[in-house]
Amino acid sequence: MITFLTKGLIRDRTRSFFPVIVISLTVAIVVFGSGFMRGVMNSMLLDTAVILSGHEKVVTRAYSEESQLMPNDLALLGSNELIKRLEIEYPEFFWTPRILFAGLLDVPDQNGETKAQSPVIATGIDFFSNGSRQVEIWELDRNIVEGVLPKLENEAMISSKLANQLGVSVGEKVTFIGSTMDNAFSTYNFDIVGTFNLRKGQTDKQMMLVDISGARNALDMDNAASTILGFYHDLYYDDKKAVDFRSKFNTLNSDSSDIFSPFMLALRDDNQMSTIVDFSNAMLIIMGGIFLLIVMVVLWNMGLMNGLRRYGEVGLRLAIGEPKGHVYRSLVFEAFLIGFIGTIIGTVIGLGLTYYVQENGIDYTKGMEALTNSSIIMPNIFYAQVTTDLFYIGFFPGVFATVLGTMLAGIAIYKREMAQLFKDLES
């Protein structure tokens, strides 16, 4: 009987080939859609993570209380050793030191007199270390407007907005005026080697980027860091794990009576970020849920229709003495088989597509250029994200809904008196 049914299944393309195609496509769309939405939500979080908070952030307890003020007198000391420890104990992340500092930027004329001055918010990031991924995550290769990246510790990049405001251009010198971590007056000369535009609205209005070594020199912060940021290697923020890690770290390493003991914060612990994280999770669940529901209804219907279309065959098989349960099970098994094959194919396609977009992104820069002026915050490249649930999410519509539809069709046929089946057949 199995051979007999298999023959029919393979020959009848409306029962095998077409449903497999429909299920594959639908599942591929579900898988890719989920991965893509996740990637888009993640890129919203990633902006904040790159500029400010990391996926995890280690600071001193005291610093965390007053982080708005960039209190470098409360910075982490012995940051290199701490980073080494974090790399060993929390290898899920790559760790990088940051110094955030604010002050004035002074542009002198030929005579050394002040030509222009502006407040500046500077970030010392790790440009130079081997394997540092800072240039990558800041997307500086793409965001650079003029000039080059810093190669020396006294070289700096400033945002093109700040450059315009100050009327400086690449090749000029500027003087940073601020205070060291010991609150002593400090001036430090930087050569402007490049300008950048992060294309995130006003975020970079007063921004200067220097190598962390330059920041350390300027502020007298040898082997110190304002924060140490950790990023998941795939740059995908997993909130649950991040929260677990920071709780574990704080229990083991943070001493609430010592204001200089290190303290870890997950992305969601930062100002307002919990709302955004929760919102993006809720959006994923709601959008994903609605999407999944629609698709399930579609496939459920297909299962139902495919089952009902075989009314004639079912009636005949019953008439010539095949037991009802047998007929019913063979219909359901067939639906399961088709659903399973379709889902596997669809999941492979969907994952492949998601992976491709995860690695390469969909670049909207060209298309958006006309629309995007500098005040609109919009990610320029959308990345998708392959997560473990993408491997099984397709089975809900692909197998579950298809089989359910067929089961209902089967029950409808089952319930009908056989004599009635034939009356329907004759007409």
Add this chain to the structure above:
Amino acid sequence: MNIKNSVIKFNNVTKRFPVGGDYFIALKNIDLLLNKGEFTGLVGPSGSGKTTLLNIIGGLDSASDGNVSVLGQSLENTSHNERAKVRRKNMGFIFQSYNLLPVYSVFENVELPLILNKIDSTQRLKKVNQAIEWVGLSDKRDSRPSMLSGGECQRTAIARAIVHQPALVMADEPTANLDAENSHHIMKILTNLNRELSTSFVFATHDEKIMGYLKRIIHLEDGQIKKDQLIKNPKFS
């Protein structure tokens, strides 16, 4: 009539269909005995209950009241599966609209009842070829139903109905979709099978051509048997 030879026995059978909140009585107090080797027709005007009676004989529908026995076994209180088994082993069906499975060849359509009866493949090959030969379709063995004429389709259906050599074959208006020539061809085949295999046939029909072959005619009207007629010398055959 000999009880031992009885294939079907109806004892005071009534069939009611629920219609709205009420019942429609399609068969009223039917007593009937069908013997081995009969070639019987149920005739009567449309709505008289021919199909209903045939369906109950075949176990596709069940009686509301009274008792039905098939081959000496009462169908009362039998499960679906038990009735399916009776059909699988002892009955064949021929329908007005053939009901062939379109994706299978003539051979495979005819093979299905044997597969259900778990006959092994060498036996199947032999029996199917023989059945196809009886109906004269050996040259169309591997054709799909869509490539056959109406007469050929019905001959395939006949082969399917008799391939497992059932005791009883039921045919509901088997010639209604066929022209005169094909109708006669089919009735000749059935008459031969009746003679050679002593399979019993029961027809539901109002086709005059069929009536010329029948050896017994049961007249139905309003769900009741009005006349039960034995024909000594049928017009054809």
